[in-house]
Amino acid sequence: MEEKIQKVPTGEFHSGYGCIIMSAVVVVFGFIVWWSYYTLNTMNAAIDEFTQKTPVKLAEITPVPDLQARLTEFAAQATAGKPAALKLSVADLNALVLMAPSEANGSYKDMLRVKSFNAGKQVITTDTSMPMNTKNFTDGSKRYLVGEIDFALEMTEMGPDAKPVAIRVPGKTVLEEMVKGMAMYGWLGPYQNDATTSPVLKAIKKVKVESDGVVVSTEK
Numbered sequence: 001m002e003e004k005i006q007k008v009p010t011g012e013f014h015s016g017y018g019c020i021i022m023s024a025v026v027v028v029f030g031f032i033v034w035w036s037y038y039t040l041n042t043m044n045a046a047i048d049e050f051t052q053k054t055p056v057k058l059a060e061i062t063p064v065p066d067l068q069a070r071l072t073e074f075a076a077q078a079t080a081g082k083p084a085a086l087k088l089s090v091a092d093l094n095a096l097v098l099m100a101p102s103e104a105n106g107s108y109k110d111m112l113r114v115k116s117f118n119a120g121k122q123v124i125t126t127d128t129s130m131p132m133n134t135k136n137f138t139d140g141s142k143r144y145l146v147g148e149i150d151f152a153l154e155m156t157e158m159g160p161d162a163k164p165v166a167i168r169v170p171g172k173t174v175l176e177e178m179v180k181g182m183a184m185y186g187w188l189g190p191y192q193n194d195a196t197t198s199p200v201l202k203a204i205k206k207v208k209v210e211s212d213g214v215v216v217s218t219e220k
Contacts, residue, residue: 047132050172051143055129058113064095078203078218085217090114093124093214101190108190112149122209123150123165145169151187153209159201160216162187 070086077084088096093114100108113127128149131142147169151162163183167174191197206217 044134046175047178048143050147050169050174051132051145053143055110055131055144056146058110058127058129061094061098061109061113062091063098064091067092067095074216075200079199081203081218083217083219085215085219087210087213087215089213090116101194115148117209117211117213118150119209119211121150121152123152124162124209124214125150147172147174153207153214155205155207156186157202158186158188158192158198159204160188160207161192 074084074086097108097112097114111128111130114124115127116125117123118125126149128145128147130145130149132145134141134143145167147167149164149168150166152165153160153162155161164179164187165183167179167182186192188201192201203218204216205220208215208217
């Protein structure tokens with residue numbers, strides 16, 4: 001009859017091991033809470049440095065009489081899979097801003113005005129008076145980013161999108177981390193999620209910034 005081999009632990013168990021493990025868990029958890037609190041307050045203070053308590057009124061937007069007809073024609077061609085191109089001026093883009101659906105923080109018509117194009121850098125420069133939450137997210141208090149934002153256009157699965165690449169506030173320094181953070185979100189989301197404009201945006205395959213406008217095309 002074979003003798004069964006039994007493994008016998010050679011180390012001694014100490015009742016303090018459990019306390020050590022629990023202490024380590026508490027320390028790690030406490031560090032995470034502290035770091036979150038520190039980061040929130042540090043970022044909040046940094047944002048306070050380049051924002052202001054009140055918004056500014058942006059320039060009035062003048063409707064473009066023939067814009068709707070040009071948009072309708074381009075949309076019909078694009079969604080039918082036909083070659084189509086459309087050039088949008090400063091006035092055209094601002095008229096589109098006026099049409100933007102409202103989001104949680106309001107409508108782009110109260111936040112952005114397109115002012116110029118930089119073909120060399122492929123960016124659109126806008127004036128902004130943008131509401132930003134404070135660290136007290138639930139009390140509805142706001143502060144405002146008042147200055148300029150440069151947007152670069154890029155292609156995504158949903159069509160073209162706009163990403164901030166530079167933010168300028170007169171006399172203030174805006175953290176690079178803030179620019180990167182704001183670039184994480186799709187700024188054309190209100191249009192991409194709209195049932196009417198979404199199919200048209202998806203049909204666009206190329207965008208190009210020129211000195212006097214932005215050209216969108218269904219051909220690469």
